[in-house]
Structure formats: C-alpha cells, structure tokens
Amino acid sequence: MNIAVCVKQTPDTETRIKLTEDQKRVDESDINFILNPYDEFAVEQAVRLKEAHGGEVTVISLGPDRVKTAIRTALAMGGDRAIHLKTEKHPDDPLVTAKALASVLKEGNYDLILLGKQAIDDDHNQMPSILGALLDIPAVTVVIKLEVDGNKLTAEREIDGGHEILEFSMPAIIGAQRGLNEPRYPSLKGIMRAKKIQIEEREVATEPEQLKVESLQYPPPKSPGKIVGDSADAVPELLRLLHEEAKVL
Amino acid sequence: MVEGSDFLGIFNRLSEEERLVMQTVRDFVREQYLPVIREYHARGEFPMQFVPQLGELGLFGITVPEEYGGAGLSYFIYGLAMQELERGDSGLRSFASVQNSLVMYPIYRYGSEEQKKKWLPLLAGGEKIGCFGLTEPDHGSDPGAMETRAQKTDAGWLLNGAKMWITNGSIADVAVVWAKTDAGINGFLVEKGTAGFTANKIKGKFSLRASDTGELVFEDCEIPEENRLPLAKGLRAPLSCLNEARYGIAWGAIGAAMACYEEARDYALSRVQFGRPIAGFQLVQEKLVEMLTEITKGLLLNFQVGKLKDMGTAKHYHISMVKRNNVHQALQIARSARSILAANGITDEYQTIRHMLNLESVYTYEGTHDIHTLIIGESITGLSAFR
Numbered sequence: 143m144n145i146a147v148c149v150k151q152t153p154d155t156e157t158r159i160k161l162t163e164d165q166k167r168v169d170e171s172d173i174n175f176i177l178n179p180y181d182e183f184a185v186e187q188a189v190r191l192k193e194a195h196g197g198e199v200t201v202i203s204l205g206p207d208r209v210k211t212a213i214r215t216a217l218a219m220g221g222d223r224a225i226h227l228k229t230e231k232h233p234d235d236p237l238v239t240a241k242a243l244a245s246v247l248k249e250g251n252y253d254l255i256l257l258g259k260q261a262i263d264d265d266h267n268q269m270p271s272i273l274g275a276l277l278d279i280p281a282v283t284v285v286i287k288l289e290v291d292g293n294k295l296t297a298e299r300e301i302d303g304g305h306e307i308l309e310f311s312m313p314a315i316i317g318a319q320r321g322l323n324e325p326r327y328p329s330l331k332g333i334m335r336a337k338k339i340q341i342e343e344r345e346v347a348t349e350p351e352q353l354k355v356e357s358l359q360y361p362p363p364k365s366p367g368k369i370v371g372d373s374a375d376a377v378p379e380l381l382r383l384l385h386e387e388a389k390v391l
Numbered sequence: 392m393v394e395g396s397d398f399l400g401i402f403n404r405l406s407e408e409e410r411l412v413m414q415t416v417r418d419f420v421r422e423q424y425l426p427v428i429r430e431y432h433a434r435g436e437f438p439m440q441f442v443p444q445l446g447e448l449g450l451f452g453i454t455v456p457e458e459y460g461g462a463g464l465s466y467f468i469y470g471l472a473m474q475e476l477e478r479g480d481s482g483l484r485s486f487a488s489v490q491n492s493l494v495m496y497p498i499y500r501y502g503s504e505e506q507k508k509k510w511l512p513l514l515a516g517g518e519k520i521g522c523f524g525l526t527e528p529d530h531g532s533d534p535g536a537m538e539t540r541a542q543k544t545d546a547g548w549l550l551n552g553a554k555m556w557i558t559n560g561s562i563a564d565v566a567v568v569w570a571k572t573d574a575g576i577n578g579f580l581v582e583k584g585t586a587g588f589t590a591n592k593i594k595g596k597f598s599l600r601a602s603d604t605g606e607l608v609f610e611d612c613e614i615p616e617e618n619r620l621p622l623a624k625g626l627r628a629p630l631s632c633l634n635e636a637r638y639g640i641a642w643g644a645i646g647a648a649m650a651c652y653e654e655a656r657d658y659a660l661s662r663v664q665f666g667r668p669i670a671g672f673q674l675v676q677e678k679l680v681e682m683l684t685e686i687t688k689g690l691l692l693n694f695q696v697g698k699l700k701d702m703g704t705a706k707h708y709h710i711s712m713v714k715r716n717n718v719h720q721a722l723q724i725a726r727s728a729r730s731i732l733a734a735n736g737i738t739d740e741y742q743t744i745r746h747m748l749n750l751e752s753v754y755t756y757e758g759t760h761d762i763h764t765l766i767i768g769e770s771i772t773g774l775s776a777f778r
C-alpha cells in the first residue's frame with residue numbers, strides 16, 4: 143500500500159501563547175513546536191497499515207524550515223520517506239496549502255492519504271475535504287475507525303449525535319479523529335533510523351492568499367466560579383442559575 | 392516571562408534527534424507515568440506495567456550496540472533520557488539506571504559472548520529485569536570489605552552471604568552479584584529460582600517508595616562457571632559500573648529539580664496571600680532565583696561531562712563532581728520548593744515532597760555525598776582521606 147500522511151507542525155498544547163505586537167500572528171520566539179496531535183493518529187494509522195499490508199509511508203509537510211522536526215517525529219514513528227514543501231510561513235488560507243499539497247499528492251499516486259481532521263493551531267477543519275475536492279477522490283473525515291479489505295475501505299466517523307459508517311474505495315483521503323488509535327511514542331531506535339532518512343526538499347510557489355488573518359485575540363479571562371451552597375437546599379437555586387444565567391439547561 | 396527551566400536556552404544546542412529523545416521521554420512520563428505515580432508511591436510499588444513499554448521505547452541498553460538489542464546511542468542521549476525519567480520519579484530513573492548501567496553494562500563489558508547473546512536482548516526488551524548486588528548489611532561505603540564469598544567447586548561456585556538495599560532486588564530475574572573469591576572480587580549472574588537464593592522486599596521506606604528495594608540472601612547457592620563474568624577482576628569492575636550509573640544520576644537529579652522548580656513557580660504565581668500572588672514577594676523570588684540558577688549550573692555540568700563521557704575522557708572524579716553537586720542541589724531545591732508550597736507541599740497532591748523524599752536516597756546511594764567529597768578531594772590533593 144502506498145500511503146501518504148500530510149502533517150503540520152503546531153505549537154505545543156502546553157505552550158502559553160503570546161501574540162505578536164500587530165496581533166496578527168503567534169509570537170514564535172519562545173514556542174515549543176510539536177507534531178499536530180491529530181496528525182499523530184494519522185501517522186500511527188499509516189504505519190499500522192504498512193505493518194499489516196506492506197508498502198511505504200511518505201510524510202509530507204508544508205511550512206518553514208522548523209517543520210522538519212515534525213517530519214522527523216513522523217519518520218521516527220515509522221514513516222519511510224519525507225517531502226518538505228518549503229515556504230516562508232504557514233499560509234493563513236487553507237486553500238493555498240491544499241493546492242500545494244495536492245500537486246505533490248497527484249504525482250505520488252497514493253492509495254491512501256491520511257491527515258489529522260484539523261490542526262490545533264488554526265482549527266480550520268478543512269484540509270481533508272479541500273484535498274478531496276482538488277484530487278476528486280472520496281474524503282472521509284472525523285474518522286474513529288478504519289478497515290481495509292483489498293481495495294475497499296470502511297470508515298466509522300463521528301457525526302452530531304451519532305456515528306456514521308461509510309464504504310468507499312481507494313484512492314481516498316482520511317481525516318483522523320482522536321480514538322482512531324493510540325499513537326506510539328517514537329522509540330530511540332526509531333529516532334535514529336529517522337535521522338538517516340533524507341528529507342526531500344521542494345520549493346513551492348504558493349498562490350496568493352484569498353483569506354488573511356485580520357487579527358487574533360486572547361480568550362476572555364475566565365470569570366471566577368460561584369459557590370451556590372453546600373447542601374441539597376442549594377439545588378433549586380443552582381438549577382435556576384444554570385437555566386437563567388449560564389443558559390446551559 | 393521565562394517559561395520552563397531552561398533559563399539560558401541550553402537545550403537550544405541539542406541536535407534534532409537529541410531534542411526528539413528528550414521530548415519523547417518527557418511526553419511518555421507526563422502522559423503515562425505521572426497519572427499513576429501517586430497511587431504506586433502510596434502502595435510502595437514500582438508500576439510494573441511500564442516495563443515492556445520502556446523496553447519498546449529503547450530506554451534499556453541505550454548505549455549498548457544494536458547487535459545486542461541496545462539502541463547504540465551516545466552517553467549524552469542517555470543522560471537526557473535519565474533527566475526526563477527522573478522528572479517523573481527517582482524510582483523510574485533508578486529502574487532504568489540499574490537495567491542500563493548496573494546490569495547490561497557489566498554483562499556487555501565483562502561478560503562472555505554467550506552471556507551477552509543470552510541476556511542483553513532480553514534485558515533490552517524488558518522481558519527480563521536485572522539487579523546489582525554490591526552493598527551488604529555491614530558494608531556500604533566500603534564495599535571492598537564485603538563478606539559475601541564464592542568458593543570454587545568442581546561444578547562451579549558456591550555462593551554464601553547477603554546483599555542489602557538492592558534496587559529491583561525482589562523483582563529481578565537475574566542478579567549481578569559481587570563476591571570475594573580466592574582470586575579477588577568476581578561478578579556472578581545469579582538467576583531467580585536458583586536453589587539457595589532468596590530475595591526479600593524491604594518494607595517501611597519513606598523514600599523511593601515507587602521502586603523495589605530488596606535483600607538478597609545466598610545460602611550454599613550453586614552457580615555454574617558459565618555464569619561468572621569472565622572479564623571482571625577486582626573491585627574496579629563493580630566500581631566501573633557505579634561510574635556509569637552515577638553519570639546518569641547527575642542528569643536525573645536535575646530532572647527532579649526541574650519538576651520541583653516548575654511546580655513551585657506555578658504555585659507561587661497562583662497562590663494569593665496579603666492580596667497578591669506570593670511570587671511577587673522578594674523572599675519567594677529569591678528562592679525561585681536560587682533554584683533556577685542551580686538548575687542552570689547543574690545542566691551546564693551535565694553538558695560538559697556528557698561530552699567528556701562520549702569522548703571517552705571522563706574520569707571517575709569528574710563524575711563524582713556532577714553526582715555530588717547535582718544531587719545535593721536537587722535536594723536543596725526540592726526542600727525550598729516544598730517551603731513555597733507550604734501546607735499543600737506536605738501532601739501527595741503535589742509532586743514536590745515525593746521528589747524531596749526520593750532525593751534523600753539518591754543522596755546516599757551510588758556513593759554518598761561525603762564519599763564523593765573524598766573522591767574529589769583525593770583527585771586534587773593526591774591524599775586519600777578514606778581511612
């Protein structure tokens with residue numbers, strides 16, 4: 143099976159985010175970058191499929207030089223080849239990224255293209271679907287279970303209030319959701335194996351962006367909690383507040 | 392605001408794979424180990440379920456060549472891994488220290504080809520657990536005075552004596568045991584289940600609770616000649632193993648110190664007294680500054696000695712300096728962090744007191760703080776102050 147995994151490097155979930163002065167970007171100076179957590183599920187699934195069915199896993203990432211670390215992580219988890227699409231920064235516009243990825247994916251003739259359902263930095267949730275449209279192949283996202291039978295794929299995905307099971311055939315695109323698998327940690331041996339893999343670098347001319355980030359804002363500070371009481375007597379008041387103030391009931 | 396414990400950006404000097412190893416072990420500890428450590432600490436047990444995973448990650452036999460199942464990596468990477476393991480708990484790092492430096496190392500360095508082929512891959516994968524028996528009930532700092540004896544017989548050796556305070560003692564499948572023979576000190580691989588060999592768990596510990604510590608007893612225990620480490624001759628052999636482990640401890644202690652510092656700093660920022668975060672008071676700031684300065688110095692020592700170790704020029708007294716300094720400072724940092732956490736600092740809701748108590752063991756084992764003082768003292772004066 144010829145598998146591609148598209149991965150993005152994102153700030154660590156533990157990082158305290160600071161914005162640049164113009165409030166248009168995240169200040170990258172003190173940030174620890176990681177492999178996007180949803181992409182870990184995609185990499186893990188790709189490696190498991192390779193282990194079960196044979197083939198090769200190609201890791202593809204677009205972005206500045208630093209994204210190589212995310213590529214290495216994916217390789218250390220079991221990827222075989224890697225392509226780095228070099229750009230100055232991550233485009234704001236997902237369509238621009240998708241077009242650049244699509245051109246590389248077309249060449250590769252992949253049976254299966256896996257990626258995280260979303261990146262935890264810009265949270266667009268668009269990449270699997272746009273790629274599906276650009277490549278004109280089935281794209282199934284928010285996938286929590288994937289089965290392969292010859293050329294046929296069965297995917298279970300989360301939808302509002304339930305699960306949906308879809309059948310389709312390869313080539314196809316999968317957007318991985320938490321629960322698809324338990325990603326492995328890269329082993330020390332895997333890290334050293336990854337070190338020896340040459341990452342293929344390609345310059346990409348990205349198209350002009352049609353979507354631009356106008357400004358970023360910090361989340362509003364959390365208002366302090368309120369203790370209504372400490373016995374059953376407080377329940378009616380609690381219900382009233384949940385209903386009228388918090389409006390969750 | 393400077394986040395984390397790397398004030399001078401020392402880790403920016405790491406290569407990509409060094410950084411990945413550090414991050415991987417850190418993630419493993421944070422995501423898998425920390426959620427359960429409190430429970431195992433309370434129970435006084437090592438969480439055995441992690442052994443296979445530690446093996447899969449490649450954390451056993453880090454510097455042992457790949458042909459024997461190791462990862463074949465540098466001592467520098469070994470150090471980084473120990474740092475991150477001890478960020479979790481000294482017991483976790485101790486387990487790895489013993490397996491790597493006190494069991495796999497002597498088999499690799501002093502064992503026969505058959506011993507290496509048989510044991511190293513099993514130990515690397517975590518399928519077998521080892522321990523190292525040097526200390527005895529009556530001989531700690533002066534192991535040369537050991538009483539355990541191995542008597543040559545027609546069939547092999549007859550082992551008699553007892554070893555005390557042995558990490559992993561009661562859970563090990565194989566013990567590297569040091570005993571006196573007519574030809575000086577020798578090392579023996581004693582397998583679990585050997586007639587005349589018993590191991591008892593030491594109870595009532597207030598320190599290193601999430602680590603197994605045992606007593607090994609040998610009563611006319613028959614050991615075949617093929618279980619003797621053929622190349623280990625004299626006290627130098629076990630001391631060379633300790634040297635390996637001490638090197639890792641120096642890194643580990645800084646990991647524990649970082650955990651305490653980071654917890655204390657976060658606590659100080661959120662704890663409000665007299666109308667402001669306690670981190671705003673000068674006395675609290677001084678404590679935090681002292682902690683971070685010592686962590687930074689300890690890291691720099693580790694980086695230098697790590698480089699010496701990989702160049703093959705690290706002397707035993709170099710390693711004494713990093714072990715002595717870093718463990719001492721880590722213990723001071725843990726105590727200081729505990730004082731910032733105040734009442735909250737005495738419960739296991741926070742990790743600091745667990746580290747603080749653990750570090751008391753680390754201060755004593757692998758050569759006490761004072762013994763390392765004498766080792767360094769001898770190296771700079773030429774005068775031995777041991778006896």
Ligand SMILES: Cc1cc2nc3c(=O)[nH]c(=O)nc-3n(C[C@H](O)[C@H](O)[C@H](O)COP(=O)(O)OP(=O)(O)OC[C@H]3O[C@@H](n4cnc5c(N)ncnc54)[C@H](O)[C@@H]3O)c2cc1C
Nearest residue numbers: 523524525526531532556557558752756757758759761777
């Ligand atoms: C949790 C734990 C795990 C351990 N794991 C292992 C293990 O896996 N394998 C193993 O073999 N051992 C192990 N040990 C034993 C450890 O190495 C010894 O405890 C240590 O070497 C000190 O020996 P001792 O406790 O007998 O102290 P002693 O040697 O009796 O020392 C008592 C005190 O006297 C001081 N002292 C001794 N001699 C001198 C001197 N010449 N000058 C000045 N001061 C001196 C010491 O510094 C110390 O303060 C472990 C210990 C602990 C606590």
